[in-house]
Amino acid sequence: MKKENSVPTMKDVAQEAGVALGTVSKVVNGLPVGESYRIRVEEAIKKLNYQVNSYAQELKASKTFTAALLIPNTKNPFFASLAYHINLALLKRGYRMLLCCTDFNQGQEQEYITMAQQNKVDGIIGLTYNPDLIIEDNTPFVSIDRSMGSKIPCVACDNFAGGQLAAEKLADLGCKHVAFLRIGSSLTNEPNKRRPGFENGCLARGLTYEMKILNDGDPYDEFETFLKEHITQDGLSFDGLFCVTDQLACYVAGILQRLGLRVPEDVQVIGFDGTRMFGDGAYACSTIVQPLEDIAEMCVELLLQENMTQKPPLICLPVSYAYGGTTMERKE
């Protein structure tokens, strides 16, 4: 009808209502305008079913009200939950979220960041693994779980305290000789503080401990070998295990059962992250719970704070312990 067949523009509305372009703009943005004009414009808007073109708006304002979230994927429940909460926190502030799955690919990470800098987004929240990421100074960036220099704030849970808490819990639950099992990135990052935290806790509580430390890419079955090596005729020489993630904890619990050991009666296992089955059900295992909602809020808050004199370089949020069936507690 109007022009070709394309979507109506402000100009169309102005013409339809018989007013000037600027007047339409004011009505759309809620600026004061004569009552009779407003009505005419609103009717025209309804009649043409007009919607503002936010790309034009954003070009004008050079502001997109969109943030990008860089995470490896959404299949892993920890990342999935993180994405969910960050999405919510952004939405609450009127921001949209571009999901960027990097699949742990460092090149992909850089590509996404480059893209983001082409004015696509107002800021980036990233859980990344590329040690050489190039981030423009004018692109607001908040890092999760990894420090990236003093100019970029890093948000994480208190991993050190979490490790410590795990040791204390195992001690409280009667363990004497425990082990720490770890697999993960060889990069320097916050989760790597779980180990020293755990060691610290063991020392403080008089627990003896051993460690099996693997890096991403190492074969998982080394854990099985490690555990088998510590089986004596009395059973496993450990009575407690702290695994660096819930995923590993569940994997290890499976191994133990196959080896004829009972969890938690013979060996108690604590994981890390606070993973729930199907996202909202029971905890997958006894675990140190990350405050995902707080982490998400903090990331978004830091990202959108325009005029903060200086953003803190590292923020550690408190963790808690939750029973999930692989320790001896009673479920409340």
Add this chain to the structure above:
Amino acid sequence: MKKENSVPTMKDVAQEAGVALGTVSKVVNGLPVGESYRIRVEEAIKKLNYQVNSYAQELKASKTFTAALLIPNTKNPFFASLAYHINLALLKRGYRMLLCCTDFNQGQEQEYITMAQQNKVDGIIGLTYNPDLIIEDNTPFVSIDRSMGSKIPCVACDNFAGGQLAAEKLADLGCKHVAFLRIGSSLTNEPNKRRPGFENGCLARGLTYEMKILNDGDPYDEFETFLKEHITQDGLSFDGLFCVTDQLACYVAGILQRLGLRVPEDVQVIGFDGTRMFGDGAYACSTIVQPLEDIAEMCVELLLQENMTQKPPLICLPVSYAYGGTTMERKE
């Protein structure tokens, strides 16, 4: 340096290189240009660290290379996996993905769609529950798991065949009297065909069956009541259960164990979806696997097909069965 402190524009590059604006545009877009010019422009680009502003591009082209994915959340592993695969499929075609979590909120669903129509995205893929969604004809939309009229293609797995397959599997595994347990949306949607498929399969294979059908919002413990009612002195009167989702299957397996029944020795349980632990590990239970990757590809393909004479209204993709510990098979 250049102007204020803002990001450099094409004009800046043109000035720096001493060429015209149009020439820069051509270089950026790989159009033929004199070799000496190209070099000068490229040097200027590098020097100023110029990046094209995609918002301006998109305003010009009225094309955003962005699609929106509407799903309830990313915490549920099925939705999370779906998001992951759709993200990948879009990325492969040069499209970005706006993640829109609706939390099953119908108002939120409509809001997202309205937003999407403000030229924010080129199309929408939605797994929605609002029966009254208003979608403009000019907004490409692909629905997952729910038919929304002949103009909007719907992609789903073959739910009917999945139900049938579950019945056949239970029959193959020696079951005689089985039950179907279901909780979900009361809306008409594709997953609701799991039940008739299952019934059909039971009849074909001579299985007797009962059903317990709940809707979202109903209390879960009705399942427990139902199961308890069917416990005789010989144990449960069923030897096989088909649950409408893996989530329910795992929940039910937990109940059964608490009731002193062994899974799979006493009762075999089959779920639906193909949920894997931690996104990539073992299957959470024996299950009918949805071909998520194919579903994602199909959605994206249908969404981006510009000039398809007529898009098919419903596409059902084949499912498969996978062992996951709650049936009697041997893991291969």
Add this chain to the structure above:
DNA sequence: TTGTATGCGTTATCAT
């Protein structure tokens, strides 16, 4: 208070 004109950064259509 309303209308007009300019610019946001790009692309594309012109002459040159």
Add this chain to the structure above:
DNA sequence: ATGATAACGCATACAA
């Protein structure tokens, strides 16, 4: 082949 210029849709400072 290259350079100038209009247009994309909107917001806003300024003129009426």
